[in-house]
Amino acid sequence: MKVLLRGNEAMAEAAIRAGCRCYFCYPITPQGELVEYMARHLPRHGGVFLQAESEVAAINMVYGAAAAGVRTMTSSSSPGISLKMEGISYLAGARLPAVIVNVMRAGPGLGNIAPAQGDYFQATKGGGHGDYRLIVLAPSTVQEAAELVMLAFDLSDRYRVPAMILADGMLGQMMEPVELPEPIPPERIPPKPWALTGAKDRAPNVVSSFDLDPYRFREILRALWAVYREIERNEVRWEEYATEDAELVLVAYGTMGRICRTVVRRARKEGLRVGLFRPISLWPFPSAPLRRLAERVPVFLTVELSAGQMWEDVRLAVEGRAKTPFYGELGGVVPTPEEILSEVKKHVRG
């Protein structure tokens, strides 16, 4: 049975169904509804809702709850995610599972509350200090947002790597019918022998990202990067739409991904063989399937609500095998399918 839900609400409900039992937050537009939904519903499921004094405090509460072995989440939007970067680096370094939702808005600075995709670099290349990666998943429908939140908890627990949902203000606010996933029973949540549960009948557990010995720390980081390589092998996700005979492939994610679907349909009506390659995992980026596609497709037009961030990963993956133009919008402006189609026509014979 489908229910009509706002993107923010669907993500909140999905987190509850995934077994999230501690949620720490700070209000910021355009993810307010996620906060409000959790405030009303999480306590009914025996969970803890706490509005913290800042995004900094919230991410550190997530660190504590995650260390205690509980499924935990925070959500924010671009400026608040910047505040969390220290805490995210600590989560990554301490090998703590956690889910962070970024409902992106235009930036930099205070920006505005309209949708944007300007945090791609921040999410996939670091954001916080040090050599780490986050699992980054980008939904483009409300249905997918719910499913990816549940996946994020599972992947985060499985690999002990924090996971980020990279959404945007459009997706957070829009309402669509959703078939909500079944709640995960507590028995299916993996045990966490490393968690801080009290040192009874065992040696004490320490959750830390600190090691003064460079040689020992190197081994810890090498082990972490081996896990990242495993994630790169196993957890790449993407979608292809009408790429089999394409003469130009649009590369777009999130809200731009769904708009480009419409562009593909309109282009095809005009006889242009246009397809869409939509990354769902932004880290690990689907480089290999994109490179394979570049063996036969001559043009990849990257479309983002930014000055061109994922564009760099597209160019790295294509590695000169095809042309890689870019079309972007800034400031929270969202292009129409017609505007994108005009751009497409510049790159394919009419």
Add this chain to the structure above:
Amino acid sequence: MPKGMVVIDKDRCKGCGLCVETCPFGVLVISPEFNRYGYNVATMGAPEKCTGCGMCAQMCPDAAIDVYRAVKEGV
């Protein structure tokens, strides 16, 4: 027979001297002996004066001192 005695963990002691100053009976001194970390460690210079009051252990910032009292006759 002294009323008390202390056992100072030589490796933990850093020769800070707080126990020496704290002892009300002048039992403790910093000895010329070094431990393997290069500290001159505290030791009982006048063990016969020790009453096992425990004040040295209460001051010790390294929890290096264990305090004992003699078993009373007929108890």
Add this chain to the structure above:
Amino acid sequence: MSVVETKVPAGFVPVYTRPKSLSDKRFTYCPGCHHGIITRLVAEAIDELGIQERTVGVAPVGCAVFLYEFFRCDFAQAAHGRACAVATGIKRANPELIVFTYQGDGDLAAIGAAETIHAANRGENITVIFVNNQIYGMTGGEMAPTTLPGMRTVTTPEGRDVRTTGYPLRISEMLAQLDGPAYITRQAVFDVRHVQMARKAILKAFRNQLEGKGFSLVEVVAACPTNLRIPPTEGNRWVKEQALKYFPLGDLKVRD
């Protein structure tokens, strides 16, 4: 993990032995540092209350950064200043755990001021040990919020000028104004009498958590002999004669 058994000398009974909840690791504090005394008192409280298997500590950034090596308890190492938020997360996730933070003056009252104030304001049922030695020891002796006027530090080489750097922050008085906390007290460890009073206060701060009474903070006015360039025995005198002028001892809030 085995507890080192002290050999009791023949004809004697133990009166005081090393706390069981301390690990075998040598403290990394400087000789005579009050951190050592305070760390030991926390272990004594954990021993006396029999809570070692339920206790989770939160280690700060500062001279006590290795606190997790000194205890036989589960520990989380927190980012600088964030210990009260981390402790909140742990305690809310599992209220059965006894959660304590142990923080210096920079950690608790500078970078962590907001997290400290709001954990206190929410009345989080945690225990906070606040070591106020009026300086940043670990990083080489810089000014702290609690540095005394005129005190020379590496960032106030001419002595702290209150006109440009403000006054010693009495955060315990600030926290005592709030409705949230159950117990705010200021202690010292410069002589045995005060060590005994501090031990009682720390025990009460842990017992409060066991009894669900709420946020309990023990500030211990201490000295950093290394950065003051004085011997440890002079450090004790420093607290008694200088520091206590700005940080008076006693209970600032007690809610029973």
